[in-house]
Amino acid sequence: MxxxxxxxxxxxxxxxIAASIRTPADVGPATPLTDGGFWLDSVEILEVVVxxxxxxxxxxxxxxxxxxxxxxxxxxxxxxxxxxxxx
Amino acid sequence: MSLLAxxxxxxxxxxxxxxxxxxxxxxxxxxxxYWFLHPHSFxxxxxxxxxxxSRRGPAWRLALALAGHCARYYPYGALLFTxxxxxxxxxxVVEGGERLEQAAARGxxxxxxxxxxxxxxxxxxxxxxxxxPMFIGTREGALQWAGGLYQMRRLLxxxxxxxxxxxxxxxxxxxxxxxxAPMIVRAGWWVxxxxxxxxxxxxxxxxxxxxVVVTVHPPLPAPDPDPGRDLEACRQxxxxxxxxxxxxxxxxxxxxAFSFFGSERPSTRRSVAAxxxxxxxxxxxxxxxxxxxxxxxxxx
Numbered sequence: 360m361x362x363x364x365x366x367x368x369x370x371x372x373x374x375x376i377a378a379s380i381r382t383p384a385d386v387g388p389a390t391p392l393t394d395g396g397f398w399l400d401s402v403e404i405l406e407v408v409v410x411x412x413x414x415x416x417x418x419x420x421x422x423x424x425x426x427x428x429x430x431x432x433x434x435x436x437x438x439x440x441x442x443x444x445x446x
Numbered sequence: 447m448s449l450l451a452x453x454x455x456x457x458x459x460x461x462x463x464x465x466x467x468x469x470x471x472x473x474x475x476x477x478x479x480y481w482f483l484h485p486h487s488f489x490x491x492x493x494x495x496x497x498x499x500s501r502r503g504p505a506w507r508l509a510l511a512l513a514g515h516c517a518r519y520y521p522y523g524a525l526l527f528t529x530x531x532x533x534x535x536x537x538x539v540v541e542g543g544e545r546l547e548q549a550a551a552r553g554x555x556x557x558x559x560x561x562x563x564x565x566x567x568x569x570x571x572x573x574x575x576x577x578x579p580m581f582i583g584t585r586e587g588a589l590q591w592a593g594g595l596y597q598m599r600r601l602l603x604x605x606x607x608x609x610x611x612x613x614x615x616x617x618x619x620x621x622x623x624x625x626x627a628p629m630i631v632r633a634g635w636w637v638x639x640x641x642x643x644x645x646x647x648x649x650x651x652x653x654x655x656x657x658v659v660v661t662v663h664p665p666l667p668a669p670d671p672d673p674g675r676d677l678e679a680c681r682q683x684x685x686x687x688x689x690x691x692x693x694x695x696x697x698x699x700x701x702x703a704f705s706f707f708g709s710e711r712p713s714t715r716r717s718v719a720a721x722x723x724x725x726x727x728x729x730x731x732x733x734x735x736x737x738x739x740x741x742x743x744x745x746x
Binding site for chain 2: 392393399400401402404405406408409419421422425426427430431
């Protein structure tokens with residue numbers, strides 16, 4: 360799976376969970392998952408993480424992979440998925 | 447760091463040298479000081495106490511008891527578990543612990559705790575030989591807490607026993623109407639329960655005659671495929687347990703009385719509280735004394 364495909368799939372998962380009403384019009388790799396972006400709460404972020412695990416066949420490490428930095432933007436989350444798939 | 451947080455280690459060290467239960471009584475006697483540090487809490491607890499149908503005596507007496515328990519429980523774990531093992535064991539009682547044992551033997555289990563009473567359930571259960579629920583430290587902010595929820599989900603999927611607070615921070619699931627103030631139940635535990643099928647046992651704790659009693663209640667009904675019906679089933683199962691607790695032990699419901707996790711405090715009240723804290727801190731540092739002595743010297 361290419362880097363672009365991972366990014367677009369991650370965006371699709373986020374848009375589905377945030378629903379159209381909270382998905383920004385100018386959504387892109389730099390869109391934040393929480394404030395000022397998709398406005399997801401902790402429970403919705405958990406849903407995103409679980410959906411990504413199922414879609415990409417990866418298992419995250421709670422301490423190493425799911426930090427404030429990696430969950431900040433769409434691109435950061437996609438980068439973690441890419442790294443997990445490569446490793 | 448707040449004044450209370452700075453004083454905490456010194457206070458605990460001093461109190462650990464005093465015999466049990468004298469040390470906890472000394473702490474409770476300091477309760478009214480809490481009113482001066484948090485005047486908004488005093489006013490709020492008086493209003494809350496006035497709404498309690500089960501209180502005996504005037505509202506101020508219940509408000510005083512609330513402040514006493516709040517002070518008593520501040521470093522409670524550090525005092526409760528200090529001493530010889532048999533002496534510590536005599537201070538602890540677990541009711542319904544076999545429910546937790548049976549659930550843990552079957553697989554993933556959630557011990558659903560509340561911000562009521564002494565907040566030492568996990569350690570009490572461990573001391574009494576029951577499975578100790580694993581708690582993930584409270585993290586503020588959606589991103590941090592999402593990591594915590596994920597960690598708990600992984601533990602549950604491995605068949606572990608996890609402890610989570612029902613009434614802390616996060617997305618609201620439902621409210622339980624209680625006299626004085628509703629309890630706002632959060633959604634984190636509910637989502638974990640639904641996604642892992644974990645057996646969920648409400649766990650309540652209280653202090654009774656210098657002993658801590660932890661009660662493990664029967665499990666909540668199995669998750670309903672319909673989320674709305676499931677939420678309602680959970681609400682109906684939790685309501686009588688919490689109503690009974692508040693009726694019997696209103697003085698230990700300080701998180702409800704002080705709205706720890708409820709609505710935002712008005713800014714004027716917050717500024718008064720901050721002013722009290724500043725004065726307390728300056729008195730402690732001796733600044734005011736030095737200022738007065740300095741002025742006296744200048745005028746003389």
